[in-house]
Amino acid sequence: MAGSMPVSIADVAKKARVSISTVSRVLNRRQLVNEKTRVRVEQAIRDLGYRPNAFARGLMLRRSEMIGLLLPDLHGEFYSEIIRGANAQARELGYNLVLSSARDGDDSHALLRAMQQRTLLDGVAVMVSELTDRIQEALAGFALPLCVLDAEVDGSPHDSVVIDQRQGAVALMRHVTQRAGWRRIIFVGGHETNVDTIARLEAYLQVLAERDLPLVPGDVYHLDYQYDTAYALAAERVRSWAGPGHGVFAANDEMAAGIVAAATAAGVAVPQELAVVGFDDTRIARMTRPPLTTVRVPMAKMGARAVELLCQRIAEPQRPPTRISLQPELIARESCGAPGVRLRAQA
Amino acid sequence: MAGSMPVSIADVAKKARVSISTVSRVLNRRQLVNEKTRVRVEQAIRDLGYRPNAFARGLMLRRSEMIGLLLPDLHGEFYSEIIRGANAQARELGYNLVLSSARDGDDSHALLRAMQQRTLLDGVAVMVSELTDRIQEALAGFALPLCVLDAEVDGSPHDSVVIDQRQGAVALMRHVTQRAGWRRIIFVGGHETNVDTIARLEAYLQVLAERDLPLVPGDVYHLDYQYDTAYALAAERVRSWAGPGHGVFAANDEMAAGIVAAATAAGVAVPQELAVVGFDDTRIARMTRPPLTTVRVPMAKMGARAVELLCQRIAEPQRPPTRISLQPELIARESCGAPGVRLRAQA
DNA sequence: GGCTGTGTTGAAAGCGGTGTCAAACGGGGG
DNA sequence: CCCCCGTTTGACACCGCTTTCAACACAGCC
Numbered sequence: 001m002a003g004s005m006p007v008s009i010a011d012v013a014k015k016a017r018v019s020i021s022t023v024s025r026v027l028n029r030r031q032l033v034n035e036k037t038r039v040r041v042e043q044a045i046r047d048l049g050y051r052p053n054a055f056a057r058g059l060m061l062r063r064s065e066m067i068g069l070l071l072p073d074l075h076g077e078f079y080s081e082i083i084r085g086a087n088a089q090a091r092e093l094g095y096n097l098v099l100s101s102a103r104d105g106d107d108s109h110a111l112l113r114a115m116q117q118r119t120l121l122d123g124v125a126v127m128v129s130e131l132t133d134r135i136q137e138a139l140a141g142f143a144l145p146l147c148v149l150d151a152e153v154d155g156s157p158h159d160s161v162v163i164d165q166r167q168g169a170v171a172l173m174r175h176v177t178q179r180a181g182w183r184r185i186i187f188v189g190g191h192e193t194n195v196d197t198i199a200r201l202e203a204y205l206q207v208l209a210e211r212d213l214p215l216v217p218g219d220v221y222h223l224d225y226q227y228d229t230a231y232a233l234a235a236e237r238v239r240s241w242a243g244p245g246h247g248v249f250a251a252n253d254e255m256a257a258g259i260v261a262a263a264t265a266a267g268v269a270v271p272q273e274l275a276v277v278g279f280d281d282t283r284i285a286r287m288t289r290p291p292l293t294t295v296r297v298p299m300a301k302m303g304a305r306a307v308e309l310l311c312q313r314i315a316e317p318q319r320p321p322t323r324i325s326l327q328p329e330l331i332a333r334e335s336c337g338a339p340g341v342r343l344r345a346q347a
Numbered sequence: 348m349a350g351s352m353p354v355s356i357a358d359v360a361k362k363a364r365v366s367i368s369t370v371s372r373v374l375n376r377r378q379l380v381n382e383k384t385r386v387r388v389e390q391a392i393r394d395l396g397y398r399p400n401a402f403a404r405g406l407m408l409r410r411s412e413m414i415g416l417l418l419p420d421l422h423g424e425f426y427s428e429i430i431r432g433a434n435a436q437a438r439e440l441g442y443n444l445v446l447s448s449a450r451d452g453d454d455s456h457a458l459l460r461a462m463q464q465r466t467l468l469d470g471v472a473v474m475v476s477e478l479t480d481r482i483q484e485a486l487a488g489f490a491l492p493l494c495v496l497d498a499e500v501d502g503s504p505h506d507s508v509v510i511d512q513r514q515g516a517v518a519l520m521r522h523v524t525q526r527a528g529w530r531r532i533i534f535v536g537g538h539e540t541n542v543d544t545i546a547r548l549e550a551y552l553q554v555l556a557e558r559d560l561p562l563v564p565g566d567v568y569h570l571d572y573q574y575d576t577a578y579a580l581a582a583e584r585v586r587s588w589a590g591p592g593h594g595v596f597a598a599n600d601e602m603a604a605g606i607v608a609a610a611t612a613a614g615v616a617v618p619q620e621l622a623v624v625g626f627d628d629t630r631i632a633r634m635t636r637p638p639l640t641t642v643r644v645p646m647a648k649m650g651a652r653a654v655e656l657l658c659q660r661i662a663e664p665q666r667p668p669t670r671i672s673l674q675p676e677l678i679a680r681e682s683c684g685a686p687g688v689r690l691r692a693q694a
Numbered sequence: 695g696g697c698t699g700t701g702t703t704g705a706a707a708g709c710g711g712t713g714t715c716a717a718a719c720g721g722g723g724g
Numbered sequence: 725c726c727c728c729c730g731t732t733t734g735a736c737a738c739c740g741c742t743t744t745c746a747a748c749a750c751a752g753c754c
Contacts, residue, residue, distance in 0.1 A: 006466075008740060019704045024742060034702060054467035055405040056740035059709050064402070064467065066445065074434060080427040087421060087448055098413065099446045101434055119710095120401035120411065143396075227634050254634075261636055287574050287601075287631070289608055355710060366734045371712060381732060403710035406739045466740095 007050045016044035027052060058120075067310055068098045068124035069303075077282055078299060082149070085300030086125065089307040095122070097307075123314045125149060125306045145317065147310040149302060152323070159309040161302050161324045165196055168295040168328030169203030169279070175293070175330055176247055176277060177211045180338040183245035184216070188233070188259065190225040190251050197222070200251050200279065223255060230258030235266065242268045247275035247336065253285045253294055254278075260288045260335065271337030281331050290334035297328050354397045363391035374399060405467075414657055415445045415471040416650075424629050425646060429496070432647030433472065436654040442469070444654075470661045472496060472653045492664065494657040496649060498542075499670070506656040508649050508671045512543055515642040515675030516550030516626070522640070522677055523594055523624060524558045527685035530592035531563070535580070535606065537572040537598050544569070547598050547626065570602060577605030585610045585621065594622035594683065600632045600641055601625075607635045607682065618684030628678050637681035644675050 013020040018041060025033045026041040033041075044050075058064050069086050071079050083099065090097045098121060123145035128135055139148065140156045148160040176182045187204050189197040201220070208215050223229045230250065234241075238259070241248065250256035256278030260270050268274050270290060278285055281296035305324050313319060332338060360367045365384060372380045373388040380388075391397075405411050416433050418426050430446065437444045445468060470492035475482055486495065487503050495507040523529045534551050536544040548567070555562050570576045577597065581588075585606070588595065597603035603625030607617050615621050617637060625632055628643035652671050660666060679685060 006740095010740080020741080021704060021706095021743080022702085025703090028742075032702080037702080051466060053406070053740050055402050055409075055411075056709090057742080058467075059400070059402040059406055059711085059740080060742045062402075062709085066467075074427060074431040076427060077424055080421060080423060080430075083427075083430070083446065084421040084448075087446060091447070097446045099430065099434060099444045100438070101431075119398060120405075120413075227630075254630075257634060261634070265636060283574075283601075284631070284634070287604060287608070289612060353710095357710080367711080368713085368734060368736095369732085372733090375712080379732080384732080400710050403739090404712080406710080406741090407712045409739085 006053075007048045009050070009052070012041065012044045012048055012050050015048060016041045063122050063314075064120050065094060066096045066098050066121055067307065067314075068100065068121045069307075070100050070102055070124060070126045072102060072127060074099075074101045078280070081299035082127070082303035085303030086307045087303075088300075089304035090311075093307070093311045095307070095311060123147070123310045125303075125310050127151070145310055145313040147306045147313070149306050157321050159306075159313055159322045159324075161306045161309065161326065163297055163302060163326045163328060165199040165297075165328070166203050168297065168330070169200040170207060171328070171330045172277060172279070172293075172295050173203055173207035173249065174210075175332065175338065176249070176275070176336050177207060177213070179332075180247070180271075180275060180336045181245055182247040182275060182336075183213060184219070184243065184247070185213070186219045186221070186241055186246075186248045188221045188223060188230060188248060188250045188255055190223065192222050197251050200249075204249060225252050225255060227254045227258040230255035231262045234259040234262035238263045238266050238268050238274065242273040244273075246273075247271070247277065250276065250278050252278060253280050253282045253292055256292050256294070256335070257284050257288045260290075260292070264289070271335055275337040276335045278335075281329075285331070285333070288335065293333045293336035293338070294331050295328045296331050298326050302326055353400075354395045356397070356399070359388065359391045359395055359397050362395060363388045410469050410661075411467050412441060413443045413445050413468055414654065414661075415447060415468045416654075417447050417449055417471060417473045419449060419474060421446075421448045425627070428646035429474070429650035432650030433654045434650075435647075436651035437658075440654070440658045442654070442658060470494070470657045472650075472657050474498070492657055492660040494653045494660070496653050504668050506653075506660055506669045506671075508653045508656065508673065510644055510649060510673045510675060512546040512644075512675070513550050515644070515677070516547040517554060518675075518677045519624060519626070519640075519642050520550055520554035520596070521557075522679065522685065523596070523622070523683050524554060524560070526679075527594070527618075527622060527683045528592055529594040529622060529683075530560060531566070531590065531594070532560070533566045533568070533588055533593075533595045535568045535570060535577060535595060535597045535602055537570065539569050544598050547596075551596060572599050572602060574601045574605040577602035578609045581606040581609035582613065585613050585615050589615045589620040591620075593620075594618070594624065597623065597625050599625060600627050600629045600639055603639050603641070603682070604631050604635045607637075607639070611636070618682055622684040623682045625682075628676075632678070632680070635682065640680045640683035640685070641678050642675045643678050645673050649673055 009020045009023050013023045016023065018037060022033060022037060023041055026038050030038060067090060069083065071082065073079060087097050121144065125147045126139065127149035128151055136153055139146065139153050146158045148158055150162055152160050152162065187201060189201055191197060205215065221233060223233060248259050250259055256276050260276050263270050263274050270276055276292065278292040278294040281294045285292040285294045309322055309324065356367045356370050360370045363370065365388060369380060369384060370388055373385050377385060414437060416430065418429065420426060434444050468491065472494045473486065474496035475498055483500055486493065486500050493505045495505055497509055499507050499509060534548060536548055538544060552562065568580060570580060595606050597606055603623050607623050610617050610621050617623055623639065625639040625641040628641045632639040632641045656669055656671065
């Protein structure tokens, strides 16, 4: 096996009685070297436990086969899925993933650090939670191949992958108004400035208008995406919400689960007396009774496509910027009260 | 700003009318260079948008300031927390994290790849789901600074961070037998070969013996850690499980949640007629009614300590191997039926 | 035999930094 | 005036690899 001192290409060359050029050729372009020589060199490589030095290699080749993934946070299943999809795709394409997270206060710092070591990374995929001017500017001036997740930077020449939140929410609203026959819909969102909540609320308003349903101002709530607060709110209001054709559109599964639990505890039957739908299709959606009708947001796919786009750009830097829009998928389960059709309930 | 061609240290030197040595000194050891010169060089660096090439730098310094994190999988909150803790600690110490996952079939391949590029990584933290001989061997022969998570490799000179699963499970069992007065305990585990399940089952047996409680063979089940299967099992058995002083010890929160739901649906009151406890303290634990008594496993801390250990070893390769054992924390909530004491329920 | 082509190899020039060493400079003391 | 010494600077030798480019051997051809 290998000794403890690092083995260089010169050591291999000496042992195999060839020049370092030949060793290098065996490593990179085997067909250029005579078979007998090649076998001898390969044997020497094995004997010495030689591994090429990636720095030296990268210095010549100007590629590290590493790409960066910069996320706003790493907490929870949401980001976990992005990472998972991105990692799988990166491996598939022969790249490794360098992970970093930039919380809001910290993000410019993280971006700068990522840029600083830019010569070590072949490209970067970035997801930002909010698009401040400073970030916009940093992204626009980015020298490296870049792919932006779930946001678009105006006038930047970069690739991006977005999820059509609005479309998914519209599909959900149409499902509950048409298939399930809801006529009064309570909206429970996250914070008013949250981009996802905004998109879902817009869809809510749009479909209310489409279906000529009245907008009751008191029926729109803004919470914090947490189970507990949704449970508390519902525990208080659920009796006044209940009624035939009444339903709650919660902006995520966690709040929807809280509402289902509170309703059940208060003796309000779901979905008969009050229907409920969620959003995201996290594991929680299948753990309520009845299971939640929700919208699956393809996070893993988003990560994967971003990496794919990024690697394409690395290979072909001059290619015009691409924008991929991913469609969320309606997952119809029992909680919305639609008749029998468990469309993709087992998916 | 920078032109599109890469700017090298020579460009900066020429622009500042100094030698490249001086530029290098400004970059690394500012105090060795005259202030007027330094200002001129710094100006040139800014004007040109110069960034040092990390490959060239690494080639001399033999460090990349990157460490690898190799996990069995990336799915779910469990790994998400490890990654989060590891990333935060790495950032803290000036390192970046390179992520990889090695599913079971694939793991040796991933390990080898990680080793192949070993000259690019300063060290690696590895978590393995099962310790096969092949993996054991690969780890033992690892040439790079290495830290093993949640497992120990016999006779290897490497650092490790483990969680004292057994201890946590014992604490939980003692809590339910002493504080909550359980006298018959149904154990619902994951697969029989799963290391975590094994540790928890051992604790179960140990405390049964301590407390002179009978071991009923039919009361030990092996499922798959999933909500659905636990729900299904409990739906069938819950009436026969119910009784005063009876309780279920599920090996994770998800199965515990399924059992609580099935019991409630069957009209069995939790915890009065059947108490339930889980394990892991995931978000689910606070979403059941009543909330679950469980054991918090400090995943984020494990990730962080592993990175810390790894970086220490990188700095001081000859240091003797360290082993850190992390204690899980008992989280007492209502589902176990212990009188009033909500120890750290709000934590 | 001389010429052209093909297969195989080695010497050497980078790639872009860091570190060593010696030179240049200037000031103070003898 | 010369010597010594501290400060500041530049020349240059690496680090380990890839990649020309030329050399060489040997074949087939005129």
